[in-house]
Amino acid sequence: MDIIIIGLLLGATYALMAMGLQLQYGVARIMNLANGEMLIAGAFGTFWFYTASNASPFYALIGVIPLAFAVNWAIYRVLIVPLVRRARNQGQLEVDCILATFGLSFILVGILLAVFGGEYLSYSYLARPIFILGEPYGLNRVAAFIGSLVLCLGLYLWLHRTRPGLALRAVSVNPAAAGLVSINVTRASALAFALGGAVTAAGGVLLSMFLTFDASLGVVFTLKALIIVILGGVSDIRGAILAAFILGLAETTVASLVDPGLTLAAAYLLFMAILLVRPEGLLGRRSS
Amino acid sequence: MTSEAQAAAPVPVTKSTGHRLGITGREWRNLAIAAVLFALAAVVPLVGSGYVQSIAISIAIYTALATSWMLFSGPTNYISLATAAFFGSGMYIVAGGLDLAPYPVLVLLAGVAGALFAAVVGLATLRISGVYFVIFSLGLAELVRQIITWLQHVLGTMSGLYVYVDRSEEMFFWQLLALTAVVYLVGWWIGRSRLGFALRIIGNDELVAVHCGINTARAKVILFVISSTFAAIAGALVAPRWSYVEPTIAFSPFLSFQVVIMALLGGVHRLWGPLLGVIPFTLLWELISANFPAQTTLLLGAAFLLIVYFIPNGVVGLIEDALRQRGEWLKSLRLLLVRRSRDA
Structure with a gap:
């Protein structure tokens, strides 16, 4: 029972993180391998904020979200747009x-290492037990869960x-056709990329409440987010949310029954299964 | 489909061209040049100091790795980020098996294991679009690291292993040089085989390749297996030189990153391209890690971006552009002279 509850609590944060990547990959069509580093940057920012001010990490969201939005907007404008212009076809762009x-991603890791050093960091916030169905759980996990759900719901409503939001969804379905109905595709893509980065960083803020992290952890989260997005089907945000909970459950099961060091193996197992059985994702449409 | 699908099979050159090898005079010349260069390289550790030897060994390691990486990722445009997974596995097979089997057997075993591992990964990911492969390869080293750490935990062995094999520095270099030579020979052979031709079509347009009747999945998996086998063998050859092997060292994401960056810097469309990236980058890396040991990650990332944005075709691309321009310049000069003489 507690496996299921911890898995669900974890899944909500994963859902948030995957929604960020979904916006970047599904709408802006940019495969962003630096996504996890953005998440870790959010976590580091929160660590710094919390240890400096001792205020609730939730307040860090107020700073992290606009900052991450601006940084990702700049990344898209400066780094990605030249590539889009240069590319002769979609494969080259990819x-x-x-x-x-x-x-x-290596630059971001380098910056984090230079600023914060290479140690594992964590802070203690709301480290009190809360009882759900008679079993104790960390209150910080529950707080992060609620925070993630609120943000996910807000994003979902905004998109729908x-x-x-409609413009973004139109671009995700067909960028060329979206241009025909007077949607500025470049702007929409930049918006989606920036928003995706902001959402991912927000996921990092929430994750930092109950997780120990270091600068090199980003790649693991990039991978998890990618697996969730593929598992859910690239075109559908509901699929990603479902997949996030599946991954959360799978990881918690492996961590508590086999070994906590094997969570990535659980993710890969899911990945293998989806590749072999349903490459288009759980809710994805099979392309011709 | 079946008869056409066989077109992608690596038919030996001797058979496909009838009764002769079909090596042209130009190719004989290039082979001879390569042999002379390798002979010259083999002398380097005998005349150089210890420092030169260690740099020469680094260059040999990265040339073998970057060239074998390029064998697969160059023609197909499938970016593999998993070199460290195979390299580390090869290393661990030597480190873990040294009490059980003689060293040369372990090196062979590492190659076989690398091939099988790559076949499984390739069969799972290379049959569908390229993005899945990249994602899968991104975390592969970390996955193997977790599994080995867990196995060591379960078996109760120490996480660090000592590897004692008696080898001189010269011997290390010659072993790696020999491996590099094999990589080049195999790469050269693939380049002129039907398999290489099939891969170039896949890299240009996979859909076209499918319509030509090429069994694209099979061609990709074969090449990925070849490329990864070399990485695993390189790991097995290097393990004794490091003498201490630990999961975090053996599966460092840095290695995959460096291999990609060096191959890109050199250029991935010529067999000798990666070498032109490996040499400057190894020297640069020595400089960076000696002067800015704390900022290596940042500087590496920056160097990577500079290469992707400003030298997309690598050093080879720059050289070929320069040659082409020189050729055009000479041509226009000749035209001008001809016209002058006619006028006069």
Whole structure:
């Protein structure tokens, strides 16, 4: 029972993180291998904020989200747009993006190492037990869960109930056709990329409440987010949310029944299964 | 489909061209040049100091790794970020098996294990679009590291292993040089085989390749297996030189990163391209790690971006552009002279 609850608590944060990547990969069509580093940067920022001010890490969101939005907007404008212009076809763009963001991830790790050093960091916030169905759980996990759910819901409503959200979804379905109905595709893509980065960094803020992290952990989260997005089907945000909970459950199961050091193996197992059985994802549409 | 699919099979050159090898005079010349260069390289550790020897060994390691990386990722445009996974596995097979089997057997075993491992990964990911492969390769080293750490935990062995094999520095270099030579020979052979031709079509347009009747999945998996086998063998050869092997060292993400950056710097469309990236980058890396040991990650990332943005075709691309321009310049000069003489 506690495996299921911890898995669900973890899944909500994963969902947030995967929604960030979904915006970048599904809408802006940029395979961002530096996504996990953005998450870790959010976590580091929160650590710094919390140890300096001792205020609730939730307040860190107020600073981290706009900052990450601005940074990712700049990354898209400065680094990605030249690649989009240079690319002769989608395949070339994909290769260039993978290489550029791979390099970017090392730069971000380098900056984090230079600023914070290479140690494992964690801070103690709301480290009190809370009882759910008679079992104790960390209150910080529950707080992060609620925070993630609120942000996920907000993002979902924004995407499905507002005009900018509609524009983003249109671009994700077909960029060329979206241009025909007078959507500024470049702007929408930049917005999606920046928003995706901001959401990912917010995921990092929430994750830092209950997780020990260091500068080199980013790649693991990039991988998890990618696996979730593929598992859910690239085109559907609901699939990503479902997949995030599946991954959360799978990891918690492996961690508590086999070994906590094997969580990545659990993620890979899911990845293998989806590749072999349903490459288009749980809720994805099979392309011709 | 079946008869056409066999077109992608690596038919030996001797058979496909009838009764002769079909090596042209130009190719004989290039082979001879390569042999002379290798002979010259083999002398380096005998005349150089200890420092030169250690740099020569680094260059040999990275040339073998970057060239074998390029064998697969160059023509197909499938970026593999998993070199460290195979390199580390090869290393661990030597480190873990030294009490059980003689060293040369372990090196062979590392190659076989690397091939099998790559086959499994390739069969799972290379049959569908390229992005899955990149993602899978991104975390592969970390995955193997976790599994080995867990196995060591379960078996109760120490996480660090000592590897004692008696080898001189010269011997290390010659072993790696021999491996590099094999990589080059195999690469050269693939380049002129039907398999290489199939891969170039896949790299240009996979859909076209499928329509030509190429069994694309099979061609990609074969090449990935060849490329990864070399990485595993390189790991096995290097293990005794490091003498102490630990999961975090053996599966460092840095290695995969360096291999990609060096190959890109050199250029991935010529067999000798990666070498032109390895030599300057190894020297640069020596400089960086000696002067800015705390900022290596940052500087490496920056160097990577500079290469991706400003030298997309590598040093080879720059050289070929320069040659082409020189050729055009000479041509226009000749035209001008001809016209002058006619006028006069």
